[in-house]
Amino acid sequence: MQPSIAVADDLATQYLLRIGDTALILAQRLGEWTGHAPVLEEDIALANMALDLVGQARAVLSHAGAIEGAGHDEDQLAFLREERDYRNATLVELPNGDGRPGDFAFTVLRNAMAATFFRLLWTRLQASSDAELAAIAAKAVKEARYHQEHSADWVVRLGDGTAESRRRMLAALDTAWPYAAELFADDAVDEAAAASGLGPRWGELRADWESQMAEVLAEADLPAPAASRFLSTGKRGVHSEHMGYILAEMQHLQRAYPGGVW
Amino acid sequence: MQPSIAVADDLATQYLLRIGDTALILAQRLGEWTGHAPVLEEDIALANMALDLVGQARAVLSHAGAIEGAGHDEDQLAFLREERDYRNATLVELPNGDGRPGDFAFTVLRNAMAATFFRLLWTRLQASSDAELAAIAAKAVKEARYHQEHSADWVVRLGDGTAESRRRMLAALDTAWPYAAELFADDAVDEAAAASGLGPRWGELRADWESQMAEVLAEADLPAPAASRFLSTGKRGVHSEHMGYILAEMQHLQRAYPGGVW
Numbered sequence: 001m002q003p004s005i006a007v008a009d010d011l012a013t014q015y016l017l018r019i020g021d022t023a024l025i026l027a028q029r030l031g032e033w034t035g036h037a038p039v040l041e042e043d044i045a046l047a048n049m050a051l052d053l054v055g056q057a058r059a060v061l062s063h064a065g066a067i068e069g070a071g072h073d074e075d076q077l078a079f080l081r082e083e084r085d086y087r088n089a090t091l092v093e094l095p096n097g098d099g100r101p102g103d104f105a106f107t108v109l110r111n112a113m114a115a116t117f118f119r120l121l122w123t124r125l126q127a128s129s130d131a132e133l134a135a136i137a138a139k140a141v142k143e144a145r146y147h148q149e150h151s152a153d154w155v156v157r158l159g160d161g162t163a164e165s166r167r168r169m170l171a172a173l174d175t176a177w178p179y180a181a182e183l184f185a186d187d188a189v190d191e192a193a194a195a196s197g198l199g200p201r202w203g204e205l206r207a208d209w210e211s212q213m214a215e216v217l218a219e220a221d222l223p224a225p226a227a228s229r230f231l232s233t234g235k236r237g238v239h240s241e242h243m244g245y246i247l248a249e250m251q252h253l254q255r256a257y258p259g260g261v262w
Numbered sequence: 263m264q265p266s267i268a269v270a271d272d273l274a275t276q277y278l279l280r281i282g283d284t285a286l287i288l289a290q291r292l293g294e295w296t297g298h299a300p301v302l303e304e305d306i307a308l309a310n311m312a313l314d315l316v317g318q319a320r321a322v323l324s325h326a327g328a329i330e331g332a333g334h335d336e337d338q339l340a341f342l343r344e345e346r347d348y349r350n351a352t353l354v355e356l357p358n359g360d361g362r363p364g365d366f367a368f369t370v371l372r373n374a375m376a377a378t379f380f381r382l383l384w385t386r387l388q389a390s391s392d393a394e395l396a397a398i399a400a401k402a403v404k405e406a407r408y409h410q411e412h413s414a415d416w417v418v419r420l421g422d423g424t425a426e427s428r429r430r431m432l433a434a435l436d437t438a439w440p441y442a443a444e445l446f447a448d449d450a451v452d453e454a455a456a457a458s459g460l461g462p463r464w465g466e467l468r469a470d471w472e473s474q475m476a477e478v479l480a481e482a483d484l485p486a487p488a489a490s491r492f493l494s495t496g497k498r499g500v501h502s503e504h505m506g507y508i509l510a511e512m513q514h515l516q517r518a519y520p521g522g523v524w
Contacts, residue, residue, distance in 0.1 A: 027297070034293030034312060034513055039321045039337045047313050050296060051306060058302045075301045100514075250297055252362075 005080045008068045011192035014087060015199060016133070017077075018189065018235050019121070020060035021088035024078060026114055027053035029092060030248055032101040045150060049111065052143040059136045066132075079251050083243055090232035091179035093243045097172065105168035108154035110176050115147035116212050117183055120205040128198030152216045159220025169222060177225040182232040184209070189235075205226070267342045269384060273454035276328070276349060277461060278395070279339075280451070280492045280497050281383070282322035283350035286340060286378055289315035290508055294363040307412060311373065314405040321398045328394075341513050345505055351496035353441035355505045359434065367430035372418035372438050376410035377444055378474050382467040391459030414478045421482025431484060444494040446471070451497075471498040 007013065037043035065091035092114060094099035096102020122144050125137035158165040183202055190201035217224050232240070269275065278483020292312035299305035324336035354376060384406050387399035420427040445464055452463035479486050494502070 031293075031296030031309070034296050034309070036514075040316060040323075040340055044313060044316050044320070047293070047296070047309060047316070051309050051313070054302060054306055054309070058306070078302055224519045252298075 002080060004074050004082045004085075005070075005072055005079060007072070007077070007085050008070060009066070009219060011189050012196065013064055013068045014189045015193045016060055016064035017085075017087040018089070019058040020057045020064060020077070021086050022092050022114070023053040023060065023118070024057035025086070025243075025246060026092035027051075028056060028250060029094075029102075030097055030111075033107065036051050036101045038104060044055075046107075048146050049150075051149065052140075053232070056136070056143070061135075062065045063130075063132050063136065067130075083239055083247055084237040086223060086234075086239065086247070087237060088234050089145075089179070089182050090171065090234035090240050091176065091182065093234060093240055093246060094176070094179065095242055098174075103172065105158050105165065106157065106172040106175060108151050109169065109172040111147060111151035112216060113176060113180055113213065115144050115151055116209055116216075117205065119144035120208050120212075121200070121202070124200045124205070128199050133154055134199065137231075148212075155216050155222075156220040159217070159222040161216050166222075171226075173222060173225050178228045179232050180228040181230065182235060183227070185231055185235075187236075264342060265339050266336055266344045266347075267332075269334070269339070269343060270332060273451050274460055275330045276325055276451045277455045278322055278326035278353050279310070279347075279349040282319045282326060283348050284354050285315045285322065285378070285380070286319035286342070287348070287350040287505075287508060288372075289319060289356035290311075290512060291356075291358055291364075292369075294358060295369065298363045300366060308369075311409050314402075314409070318398070318402045318405070321402075322395075325392075325394050325398065325464075328419065329392075344503055345509055346499040346511070348496075348501065349499060351441070352496035352502050353438065353444065353495065354494060355502055355508060356438070356441065357504055359425070359437075359441070365430060365434065366425065367420050368434040368437060370413050370420065370432040371431065373409060373413035374417050374478060375438060375442060377406050377413055378478075379467065381406035381410050382474075383462070383464070384472050386462045390461050410465070417478050417484075418482040421479070422511050425524065427486065428484075431482070434458075435487050436446050437483060437516070440490045440492040441494050443490070443492065444497060445496075447493055449498075452501040480523055 007017070027050045030046050030053065033043065033046045034050075035043065037046055057078065058074050061077040065072040065074060065077055091110065094110070097104075097106035119141060122137040122141035126134050126141060128134040128137065155169065159169045160166070184206040186201045186203040190203065193199045194201045214224055234240070234243070269279070289312045292308050292315065295305065295308045296312075297305065299308055319337050319340065323339040327336060327339055328335040356372070359366075359368035361422065381403060384399045386401035388396050388403060390396040390399065394440040418433065421431045422428070446468040448463045452465065453459045456463045476486055496502070496505070
C-alpha cells in the first residue's frame, strides 16, 4: 500500500491546488454520469466536460508539483494526498443529488455555477506572471466557455420547463447556492497570488459571477437565492462528509498499484 | 415508468444493432473506469475511447431507427429495449475483471480485441451500399485505429512487464479469448448484409483479426490461446448474467424520465 505524500504549504502551491483540485473533484462527479445521462447526447456532453476538467487538473497539478519542488508528479498529487491536503471548494464535492447517479437538475446547476467561475478565473489567469499557468489558462478558458454555455442552456430549459423540472431546479438552488460564497472568500493565499501576479484574488471575480448567474436565473424564471451566512471550507482542507467517499473511490487503485504498473 | 419498445427483426436492422450495441455496451464498461484509472493520463484515454464508442453507437442506432421505420430514435433504442433485443457480442458485456472498477489487464486486453475487430469492420463498412453507414464508418475507422494502437501498447507493456502484470494478462487471456469466436460466427444476418452490400460477413474478418492479434501477443511474449468450442450468443440476444446489471444501470433514468425532460 502506497503511503500518502506530504505537500508543501507555501501559498503559491496552495493557490494552484485550489484550482487543480476543484477541477479534479468536479470531474469525478461528472464522470459518475457516464452511461447514465437521460439522453446519449448529454452523456457525451457530460463526459466531454469531465475530460476537459481532468485535463485542466492534470496540467495544473503537474505545474504545482514542479513549483512545489518536492518532486511530486501530477498522479501523486491527484491520488496520494490525505483528505485535508485537497484544496477544492466544497461545492464540487457535493453529491450529484439524490439517487444514482444523481439529480440532473442539481448537476447542471452546479456545472453552471462552477463553469461561470472557472471562465472568469481562467480569463484572468491568462495574464498570470507565471507563463506556464498563463498557457494552461489560454486553453482552459475556451473549454470553460463551452461548459458555461452548455450548462446555462440546461438551467434555462429545466427552470422554465415543466412543473417537475422547475421544482427540481428550485431544490437544486437551495442546496448548491450557499456553497458559492466560499469561492469568493479571500485569505492569505489570494493575497499572495495577487501580490506576486500569479493570479487574481478570487473575491475579485464575485461581481461578474453574480451578474452572469443572475442573467441565467432570470432567463430561467428562477428567483435569485438570498445570501446566507454559511461559509464552506474545502479550500482550506476542511471538507464535507462526502469527500472521504470520493477519495476512497479515486485512490484505491493508485494506492494498491503505484504508478499503474504491477 | 416508460415501457419497453419492440424492435423490428428484419436482418438489416439486426446487423446495425449488432454494431451499435457492441459499441454501446463496451462504452459502458470503459465508462466505469472514469476517475479510477491508475494514472490520470490513462483515465483520460479510457474516457476518450468511451466517448468515441458512444458517438459511434449513437450514429449507428440513429440510423437503425431510421431504416427500421418504426420511428424509434437512438435514445429509445439505447435505453428502452428488453435485454433480449440487445444484440451486442457477449465479449463487451463481461465485467472489467475482479474488484472495482475492475482489472486493468483484462480491460486493455478486451479493448485490443474489440478495437482490432472494429477497425477491420469499419474499414470494410466504408464501402457499404448504405451511404449513411459508409459515412459513419469513415469517421469511426480513425477512432478505432487509435483505440487499437493504444490498447495494443498496453497489452505489450503488461504482458512483457513485471511478473504480476504478466500473471494478470495471462488470466485475462483465459477469460476473454473464448468470447472472440462469437464475433466471427456468421448467420442469416451476415448473409443478408453480404448479399445486399450493407456490409461484410463478420466471419470474413477473422483471418486478419487473428493475424493482428497474434502479432501483438508475440510482441507481448504471451502465448496465443488455444481455440475452444465455446460460442457465446449475445449477437442473438441471449446474454450472459452480467447484461441485466448493465441495463439496470443504463436504463433507470431514461425509464423514469423519458426524453430527459421531467
